[in-house]
Every structure is written in C-alpha cells, then in structure tokens.
Amino acid sequence: MFNFIKLFFLNLTQKRFFSFLFVWFANKELGYITSLSIRFFVWFYKINIFESKNNNISNYKTFNDFFIRSLDKKFRPVDFNNNILTFPSDGIINQIGRINKDQIFQAKDNFYSLESLLAGNSELSYMFYKGSFINIHLSPGDCHRIYMPYQGLLKKIIYVPSNFDIFNKFSSNNTPNLFTNNERIICVFETNFGSIVHIFIGSAFIRSIKTIWLDKITSFSNKTIRTWHWNENKEFANLFKGQEIGYFNIGSTIINLFPSNKVKFLENFKVGSRTKFGSAMCYLLDDKYK
Known part of the structure; x- marks a missing residue:
C-alpha cells in the first residue's frame, strides 16, 4: 500500500505541475540565473564539463542548451x-x-x-x-x-x-x-x-x-x-x-x-x-x- 501511494504522488507531482514548470525554466534565457543553475547542476552530478565541445558554461543561453550539449569525441x-x-x-x-x-x-x-x-x-x-x-x-x-x-x-x-x-x-x-x-x-x-x-x-x-x-x-x-x-x-x-x-x-x-x-x-x-x-x-x- 505504501509503495502504491508513493508511486502515485511521485507521478502526480513530477508528471504534471513540476514537469511543465521545469520545461518552461529549461527553455528560458535567464542570464546569470541560468549560468548559476548550470554550475550547481555540474557540481551536483559531478559532470566533467571539459568533455563537452563547449566547456564554457557562460556560453549556454538556456538550461536546455546545456542538457543537449555535444561531447568532444576525442x-x-x-x-x-x-x-x-x-x-x-x-x-x-x-x-x-x-x-x-x-x-x-x-x-x-x-x-x-x-x-x-x-x-x-x-x-x-x-x-x-x-x-x-x-x-x-x-x-x-x-x-x-x-x-x-x-x-x-x-x-x-x-x-x-x-x-x-x-x-x-x-x-x-x-x-x-x-x-x-x-x-x-x-x-x-x-x-x-x-x-x-x-x-x-x-x-x-x-x-x-x-x-x-x-x-x-x-x-x-x-x-x-x-x-x-x-x-x-x-x-x-x-x-x-x-x-x-x-x-x-x-x-x-x-x-x-x-x-x-x-x-x-x-x-x-x-x-x-x-x-x-x-x-x-x-x-x-x-x-x-x-
């Protein structure tokens, strides 16, 4: 029963309100807020930014630009x-x-x-x-x-x-x-x-x-x-x-x-x-x- 309730609220919150909110934020050009969010994201997930073709966080205009970054194939x-x-x-x-x-x-x-x-x-x-x-x-x-x-x-x-x-x-x-x-x-x-x-x-x-x-x-x-x-x-x-x-x-x-x-x-x-x-x-x- 607990697992059913947990799964229900997990899908309800993330699939509806938070999903739409995140999509809006990810595609919005927010300048310093975007750069700060990406830096936190890189730190939190321990991302090696230097493996990306564009390894300068300031060059990403939106959060989604960073999500779809290309790898440096070397x-x-x-x-x-x-x-x-x-x-x-x-x-x-x-x-x-x-x-x-x-x-x-x-x-x-x-x-x-x-x-x-x-x-x-x-x-x-x-x-x-x-x-x-x-x-x-x-x-x-x-x-x-x-x-x-x-x-x-x-x-x-x-x-x-x-x-x-x-x-x-x-x-x-x-x-x-x-x-x-x-x-x-x-x-x-x-x-x-x-x-x-x-x-x-x-x-x-x-x-x-x-x-x-x-x-x-x-x-x-x-x-x-x-x-x-x-x-x-x-x-x-x-x-x-x-x-x-x-x-x-x-x-x-x-x-x-x-x-x-x-x-x-x-x-x-x-x-x-x-x-x-x-x-x-x-x-x-x-x-x-x-």
Missing part, C-alpha cells in the same frame, strides 16, 4: 572494428540480456512484451523473437545525445504517443509495463547481420525528442501513432557507426533490440554498469567467434 573514441557494436550513449545499464521468447525483463517480477513495446507490430516483433536487448538509462547528468551502434540503413520510424512516467529504480520495480506505457520513437535499421531496433523512450520531463530525420516529432497533443518509411535514396538514410541520430531534452531511456543468435554482449557488463558512447558493447556471432 574523449569518446569510437571502436570501428567491423565485428563490434558500440554503446549508443553514455548512461547506466537498466537491464541487459536475452529476450525470453517475446518477453523482455523489466525488474523484479515485471516483464513486457515485444509486441507492446513495438506498438502492436507483430511482424516487426517476430524479427526479435528470442533475440537480445539492452536498456540504458540516461541520468540528468549524462550527455543526452544518441549515436549509431553499428552501420545501418534506416527503414522505418514509428512514433507512439502515450504517457510520461518517471524512470528510476523504484518505478521500474513497481510500475508494470513502464516502458510500453510511455511515449517513444522506434527506429528500424537494416544491417549486414539483420534488422536492429533503436527506441527513444520519453519520461516525465521529456517534451521533445529530436532526430536528424524529423526534427522534434513529439508533442503534448498528438495522440496518433505515425509511421515514416525510408529508403537508401533519402537524406540520412545510410548511417555509419558513431553517427549522431538525435537527442533527448533531458535524461531518459534507450532500448536496443537485436535478432536471435546475432550478437553477444561483453561479459564485463551487467545491470548498473556505466556505459560510454563509442566503446565496445557487443560483438557479432559470426564464424570468427563461434
């Missing part, structure tokens, strides 16, 4: 080994492992289905039956830009409108279908080892997710599932490993899906491990590794 060298897939972002691993038939482990006794995560698309879900997945949480202190883990051709984007729930350990343990209840953007890529899916999942403070293809495609009012199809002749259809594909307003969650028996995660990574964009995440299960 601090995140990309592993270009053709047999390696790299992490798509900085963050912390929420969950990692194999998909149990069509069920993905969330936390404790909670699972969610591939089909519900992929907006009811049974054909797409079947492609990842018994596959593998990784769920990476971006905390407020992480860089919020997302990158390609492997070279691929964008085939489809699906926008799924829904809720804006809180993402943290407590909500993950106590909210069934947490990731399938939230607004998300599903990007489907074709690679030389099969299809992969890259999912941006919004949370309470997320009011826009920008991609290089469609700019900001989320909103407060849009309640319709939308689909865009791409081919190799469209701009930014062919992407290489390490190429930026979008960013969140502030920290949220990324989920990657891989086909069955195609990749193997490096053994030193587990739930709670830190991730760094560009570093090795998993390798291809080709004849060299079998």
Whole structure:
C-alpha cells in the first residue's frame, strides 16, 4: 500500500505541475540565473564539463542548451572494428540480456512484451523473437545525445504517443509495463547481420525528442501513432557507426533490440554498469567467434 501511494504522488507531482514548470525554466534565457543553475547542476552530478565541445558554461543561453550539449569525441573514441557494436550513449545499464521468447525483463517480477513495446507490430516483433536487448538509462547528468551502434540503413520510424512516467529504480520495480506505457520513437535499421531496433523512450520531463530525420516529432497533443518509411535514396538514410541520430531534452531511456543468435554482449557488463558512447558493447556471432 505504501509503495502504491508513493508511486502515485511521485507521478502526480513530477508528471504534471513540476514537469511543465521545469520545461518552461529549461527553455528560458535567464542570464546569470541560468549560468548559476548550470554550475550547481555540474557540481551536483559531478559532470566533467571539459568533455563537452563547449566547456564554457557562460556560453549556454538556456538550461536546455546545456542538457543537449555535444561531447568532444576525442574523449569518446569510437571502436570501428567491423565485428563490434558500440554503446549508443553514455548512461547506466537498466537491464541487459536475452529476450525470453517475446518477453523482455523489466525488474523484479515485471516483464513486457515485444509486441507492446513495438506498438502492436507483430511482424516487426517476430524479427526479435528470442533475440537480445539492452536498456540504458540516461541520468540528468549524462550527455543526452544518441549515436549509431553499428552501420545501418534506416527503414522505418514509428512514433507512439502515450504517457510520461518517471524512470528510476523504484518505478521500474513497481510500475508494470513502464516502458510500453510511455511515449517513444522506434527506429528500424537494416544491417549486414539483420534488422536492429533503436527506441527513444520519453519520461516525465521529456517534451521533445529530436532526430536528424524529423526534427522534434513529439508533442503534448498528438495522440496518433505515425509511421515514416525510408529508403537508401533519402537524406540520412545510410548511417555509419558513431553517427549522431538525435537527442533527448533531458535524461531518459534507450532500448536496443537485436535478432536471435546475432550478437553477444561483453561479459564485463551487467545491470548498473556505466556505459560510454563509442566503446565496445557487443560483438557479432559470426564464424570468427563461434
């Protein structure tokens, strides 16, 4: 009962009033107040500002400008080994492992289905039956830009409108279908080892997710599932490993899906491990590794 009450008020306050208030503040040019807030934020989350392309806090006009800062890639060298897939972002691993038939482990006794995560698309879900997945949480202190883990051709984007729930350990343990209840953007890529899916999942403070293809495609009012199809002749259809594909307003969650028996995660990574964009995440299960 206590957990239910705690979860109710956590979502009520942060998802409604504080969420709107924060979005207003984050996009407002407030001069010295903005700079002071960013400095406090850097201190509180122990952010290494010198890893950013722009490491002068005074140059950020709004709080959100700082949230979507770009990394200086000399601090995140990309592993270009053709047999390696790299992490798509900085963050912390929420969950990692194999998909149990069509069920993905969330936390404790909670699972969610591939089909519900992929907006009811049974054909797409079947492609990842018994596959593998990784769920990476971006905390407020992480860089919020997302990158390609492997070279691929964008085939489809699906926008799924829904809720804006809180993402943290407590909500993950106590909210069934947490990731399938939230607004998300599903990007489907074709690679030389099969299809992969890259999912941006919004949370309470997320009011826009920008991609290089469609700019900001989320909103407060849009309640319709939308689909865009791409081919190799469209701009930014062919992407290489390490190429930026979008960013969140502030920290949220990324989920990657891989086909069955195609990749193997490096053994030193587990739930709670830190991730760094560009570093090795998993390798291809080709004849060299079998």
